[in-house]
Amino acid sequence: MKQWFEELVQRNETKIVMVVLDGLGGLPINGKTELEAASTPNLDALARISATGLHIPVSYGITPGSGPGHLGIFGYDPLEYQIGRGVLEALGLGIELKNTDVAMRGNYATVKDGIIQDRRAGRIPTEEAQMLTEMLQNEIRSIDGVEIIFRQGMEYRFAVVMRFPEPLKEDSAMVNDTDPQKIGKPPLKPQPMNENSERVAKVAEKLINRASEVLRNQQRANYVLLRGFSQVPHIPSFEENFGLRALAIAIYPMYRGLASLVGMDTPAVEGDIKEEIDFLVQKFNDYDFFFVHIKKIDSFGEDGNFDGKVKKIEEFDKYLPRILELKPNVLIITGDHSTPCLLKSHSWHPVPVILHAPYVLGGTSSSFTERECLKGELGIFPAKYILPLALANSGRLKKYGA
């Protein structure tokens, strides 16, 4: 977003709700996509009176990870702002990151005589790894004045954050992965790629050595490999860019983390769709913009569980009237990317969008499906334009030019 855009932004009392059904879009199995198979009377009725279309998260043919998928629908160009693997891992495990931090993804590994025998330490169970991670945290609290934060993930995976005493320069995390990606080789040393990253590499090296000492008696998990050294990107905040006080409502820490990167408030919420919507109702007077993240639709897609994905979409459909009762000025319903059960993974396919707002044509789509949204007034368009459309429809964008 450029300055010309920010100059058009004006504030008012309107409310914008963006519901992100994670991994919404699908592909036909036996002729019908997940959305086509789902019985969604409320979404269909809404589609009939709304602007519809499909958004392209990053670019044609490009399958987005969760980071770029969300940046796009938050109004940022996902090719301009990149979120490193370490940062995403740390966010996903609930670590709140600052501009003093370098985050890495860690693997427990098995090393003998300086050679990697197993890059995943025999895929040790999460419970066992959790104990090791607590041990590491107890033994290694800081290195050279840098606070070290460990957080256990699934199985052999964990996140580490080095929290420096002062904000870091922009390219301070330019350090190579220490995982050579092959067994039978020695682990790599963390090497700085520039002057700013020298200190980071030095602390990382000491961290690896200290961890090896702590883990020396372990059979399998006696070494840590570090990957994806990264810092939080400098993204202009939602409030700066769009003049919106924004609240993220998400069960999973990663999505709250992504929202925090653009400056949304991200209180923890527990439960599922019902509890998220309860929270939305409760907070509706306190913010301008609400990002409501519904996760499980993507999870069923990743599992290739067609019926599960269909049922989760139907479940959301039942809660939709509660959102409509709030009468938001603009309601967007979309996904961050497609996750077709056919592919069991994220995909590049455009994602259906409903933009329910006072100033639309409507009457183009008979239901909320990929094929019906093709007929909509929004066409097929880059995800980053959803937010300007929401601002326009809520009277938050002034005229451009005289």
Add this chain to the structure above:
Amino acid sequence: MKQWFEELVQRNETKIVMVVLDGLGGLPINGKTELEAASTPNLDALARISATGLHIPVSYGITPGSGPGHLGIFGYDPLEYQIGRGVLEALGLGIELKNTDVAMRGNYATVKDGIIQDRRAGRIPTEEAQMLTEMLQNEIRSIDGVEIIFRQGMEYRFAVVMRFPEPLKEDSAMVNDTDPQKIGKPPLKPQPMNENSERVAKVAEKLINRASEVLRNQQRANYVLLRGFSQVPHIPSFEENFGLRALAIAIYPMYRGLASLVGMDTPAVEGDIKEEIDFLVQKFNDYDFFFVHIKKIDSFGEDGNFDGKVKKIEEFDKYLPRILELKPNVLIITGDHSTPCLLKSHSWHPVPVILHAPYVLGGTSSSFTERECLKGELGIFPAKYILPLALANSGRLKKYGA
């Protein structure tokens, strides 16, 4: 294409076939476009189960030449890479160009007392010009150690290539046209526009003088005008950019030449559609990507021969099942630009696209026509995105971002 894209490319064993029906798109005459008038049961059946849409070769309202038309569908931005007129002429006449070469388009002209009387030497017949061109080639084989290659075109047109002993710097062909574009004026001297082009201009001047000597006894064609001094552009190859070993199958040298600019293999093929498809079948195990160029549809369009264009489309339709029998993972059927009989020329109109692939919605278009493709899931999109879509559908693109 930027580095971020190349980093996503991965190789596998899939096959991609791109059929380019040159000048495919049309406009209605008596209510029907050429595609609408043609009986194409096989293309129609394929359109019904495929992703469809229309591509914009260069930009809205921009009519592409053959160079930019092909660069776009080859996945390159035609505004970023430009192919000079001399290069295109030389490629069209079957000269294989290297980075040591400067190519020009030549005209035979009539000059008396230093003044141009006829810029086309009375449009002398090709046979007569052919003899002159052979004479020039026999008399002028090199100038100052630079090899000179002549190749006859149609009527008064020919191509000249100066092949230097070593690779040239990028802007070495910055030399003005010697054709003043008006009769009654003297021909212009070739002038260098920068330091790198000084040597090229000098050789060109000697070339013109030597040619004038050789042609001094000719009544009409006693002079050569040179235009479109150009070098082959530095285009990253298909293999570098997309990880594809690519074969071009084209009867006409110009299209093989264009394919060679992006590093495709370009063996000569003789015949027509049948022989091209025979060749495709024969080579199907040896490459990842196949560009099959079908020329005559454009030629009939240029002639304004509606029935001829319709029949040629119908002829291709009969051969389509032979391509489908090969079961390519991705099959693209499109054109490089439109050539409506109504206009008797290339045009700016979006070009219908079929993307037949495993991961599509399908079911949006009832036949393969401009108007039915408007309903398709690809929408109206820049030509340069066809290739990323083909790569995605063949599992050749990794996920972007974490």
